[in-house]
Amino acid sequence: MERRTNAAAVISLGLALAGALAAFHSPAWAVVLVSTAGAAGAVTYLFACMDMRSSEHRAGERLTELEARHAEREEAARRSLDDLREEGRALREQMRGYGETTRALAEAVALIRETAPIIEGLSRTAIEKSERGSTSLTDDVYEIGRQSTTLSTSITGFLTELCTGDESLEERIADMELDLERLSENAAICDRTNASLDRSIDRISQSVGETSELLGQVSDIAERTSILAINAAIYAAKAGEFGKGFSVIAGEIQKLAGTAKEVAEAIGTNTVSIERQVADFSAQHHALMADSQKNLSRTIGSIHHTITGLRPRLDRIRSSISEAARVSDSVTSHLSEINMAMQQQDAIQQIVSHISVIFDDATARVPESALAPLREGQERARELARQIAVKHFTMEDEYLAIGAQGYGAGVAGRVVLDNGVELGGNVTLF
Amino acid sequence: MPQDQNEQDDDLFLVDDESGSESEDKHLLFRLADEEYGVPIDRVQSIEELQRIVAVPDMPHYVRGVINLRGTVIPVVDLRLRFGMPARDYDDRTCIIIIEADSRVVGFIVDTVSEVHQIPAKNIQPAPEFRSGSGSEQFVTGLGTVEGEVKILLEIDRLMRPEEVPEQALTLGKAQMQSTVAAGENG
Numbered sequence: 001m002e003r004r005t006n007a008a009a010v011i012s013l014g015l016a017l018a019g020a021l022a023a024f025h026s027p028a029w030a031v032v033l034v035s036t037a038g039a040a041g042a043v044t045y046l047f048a049c050m051d052m053r054s055s056e057h058r059a060g061e062r063l064t065e066l067e068a069r070h071a072e073r074e075e076a077a078r079r080s081l082d083d084l085r086e087e088g089r090a091l092r093e094q095m096r097g098y099g100e101t102t103r104a105l106a107e108a109v110a111l112i113r114e115t116a117p118i119i120e121g122l123s124r125t126a127i128e129k130s131e132r133g134s135t136s137l138t139d140d141v142y143e144i145g146r147q148s149t150t151l152s153t154s155i156t157g158f159l160t161e162l163c164t165g166d167e168s169l170e171e172r173i174a175d176m177e178l179d180l181e182r183l184s185e186n187a188a189i190c191d192r193t194n195a196s197l198d199r200s201i202d203r204i205s206q207s208v209g210e211t212s213e214l215l216g217q218v219s220d221i222a223e224r225t226s227i228l229a230i231n232a233a234i235y236a237a238k239a240g241e242f243g244k245g246f247s248v249i250a251g252e253i254q255k256l257a258g259t260a261k262e263v264a265e266a267i268g269t270n271t272v273s274i275e276r277q278v279a280d281f282s283a284q285h286h287a288l289m290a291d292s293q294k295n296l297s298r299t300i301g302s303i304h305h306t307i308t309g310l311r312p313r314l315d316r317i318r319s320s321i322s323e324a325a326r327v328s329d330s331v332t333s334h335l336s337e338i339n340m341a342m343q344q345q346d347a348i349q350q351i352v353s354h355i356s357v358i359f360d361d362a363t364a365r366v367p368e369s370a371l372a373p374l375r376e377g378q379e380r381a382r383e384l385a386r387q388i389a390v391k392h393f394t395m396e397d398e399y400l401a402i403g404a405q406g407y408g409a410g411v412a413g414r415v416v417l418d419n420g421v422e423l424g425g426n427v428t429l430f
Numbered sequence: 431m432p433q434d435q436n437e438q439d440d441d442l443f444l445v446d447d448e449s450g451s452e453s454e455d456k457h458l459l460f461r462l463a464d465e466e467y468g469v470p471i472d473r474v475q476s477i478e479e480l481q482r483i484v485a486v487p488d489m490p491h492y493v494r495g496v497i498n499l500r501g502t503v504i505p506v507v508d509l510r511l512r513f514g515m516p517a518r519d520y521d522d523r524t525c526i527i528i529i530e531a532d533s534r535v536v537g538f539i540v541d542t543v544s545e546v547h548q549i550p551a552k553n554i555q556p557a558p559e560f561r562s563g564s565g566s567e568q569f570v571t572g573l574g575t576v577e578g579e580v581k582i583l584l585e586i587d588r589l590m591r592p593e594e595v596p597e598q599a600l601t602l603g604k605a606q607m608q609s610t611v612a613a614g615e616n617g
Contacts, residue, residue: 220522226543227477227525230458233546237456237471254545 009048015040109370110381116363118385123356125397130349134342141342145335152328159321163314173310180303187296194289201282208275215268222261229254455548457574459581460527460540463515467540468549468574468581475528475535477543480520486599493599497526497537504528505599506537507589513569531590538589549574554583 015037162169232250236243457468458477478499483506485495492511496503506526510517523542528535557570571585588594 223523224479227479230543230546231477234458234471234474234476237546 009044011040011044106370107380107384109366111384113363113366114381114385115388116360119359120356121400122398123352125400126352127349129397130345130352134345134349137338137342141335141338145332148328148331148335152324152331156321156324159317159324163318163321169310169314169317173307173314176303176307180300180307183296183300183303187293187300190289190293190296194286197285198282201278204278205275208271208278211271212268215264215271218264219261219268222257222264225257225260226254229257455550457547457549457581457583458527459544459547459576460525461542461544462509462513462540463518466544466579466581467509468547468583469527469529469586470583471546473529473531473586475530478526478528478537480522480524480526480539489596489599493595494539496599499528499537502535504535504537505595506539507595508539510539510541512589512594529586529590531586534590534595536590536595547576549576549581549583 015033018033018037021033164170229250232253233247236247236250239246456471458471458474459466459468461467478497481497481499483495483497486493486505489495492508494506494508494511496505498504508517518541520539524539525543526537526539527543528537553576554572554574556572569584569588570582572583574581574583
């Protein structure tokens, strides 16, 4: 472009020089040369214009390029600035976090210091209680052992006595069996007596029947005698005066016949009465005997049942004796286990005591400077200690260990601390 | 024996100071159902125990048959049936009263014979007028009182009439009795 402009200028300049020279020589040539020079200048101008325009264009492109580069750099710078700000903020956060941690640590330390006496008190209470309980438990265990042995001996002695000896259950059962046999014999005798009585009653009935028959004959004789007497009276009447004496005899005979008949009837009535009484007696006796037999057989059954029931019981008692001895041994072994457990409890007491000592030692080693980040730490620690107590402590001993007063004996309900904080308790010692 | 006892005996058995009327006053008392009846003793031949009665056909229902009384055949009449009373099974107290009148002898079956007792005429009242004519009333002559109890006294003649005891009872009875005896001997 530039080269082209330079060429155009050179041509224009040459042409202008040529025109000036030609004007001296000939105007025509001058005009031609000037025209040519003008033309050449115009062309040169045109070229120059074209170059100008091209340069202008390139300059614009360059400018745009520069502007874009500038914007890029500006953006990068802004980004760096943001990053820096972010980092600063993070750093500030971190710093603040460290402060919180330090503060929390200080709080924890203060809390530990604050709770140290409580823990010590609780440990002491636990140890005291444990010792007291342990002592009492030892006494109780020995007492249980002693009583158990006494009881076992007593039961074994009683059961042994029950099983052996003159007055033993076995002897009694044997006696009862003997009684049962005698009772059965008596029942058999009773049966035989009954049969004998029945036979006697049958014989009585038979005799009464025979007597009735005889009485019938007597009545018949009386009847016939009576008829005979009447006939005699008839004949006597017909004989008139001569039959007078005979009629008296006939009358007497009739009277005797009547008397005989009455007596026979009376005897018959008595006999019937005897028969009825015998029958009544027999019926009553039978009913009575049936009742007695029933009772007797029930009694025999009952005794038999008792004996049958007692035999296995006796065996069970025998097995109970060995069982009692076994239980006694078992109790002894359990008691020695309890003794072992008590020794373990003693060990636990010592361990708790050691923990308390170690904790005290650890607490004492916490420097005062650790509390520096938390000037108001004491108050905060106390508050935390109270909150922990409210959350976990439920027993009067715990309340006493942290210096609180219960509402009364047995700690059901709520407890108020010295500073007015209420503790919820729900455990009652039995 | 005390005096009153003797008197009672006399009262019972014809021993009477008024001899001659004693036989007429004496009555044989017998029982039919719930009542006691009496017949004059001078018409009574004897009292017999019940014995085998041979039935005779074509007779009134109250003629039970005939008996053989020591060789004499006697027709027997059941007084219960004759008086229209319900029949009763005979037992060991049942008796036959043998009565004789006008050479006719008839036996009357009664429940039982009680006694022979004197009933003075002053103790006998006439029978009531309202007789029905069919039962025992037509045979009643009077009502006698003995120790406060009333006995019905019967008229023998009326009982003995041939229409009461037909004549053929005797003849038929005789024939049958003989054949029965013959059969018994043959058997």
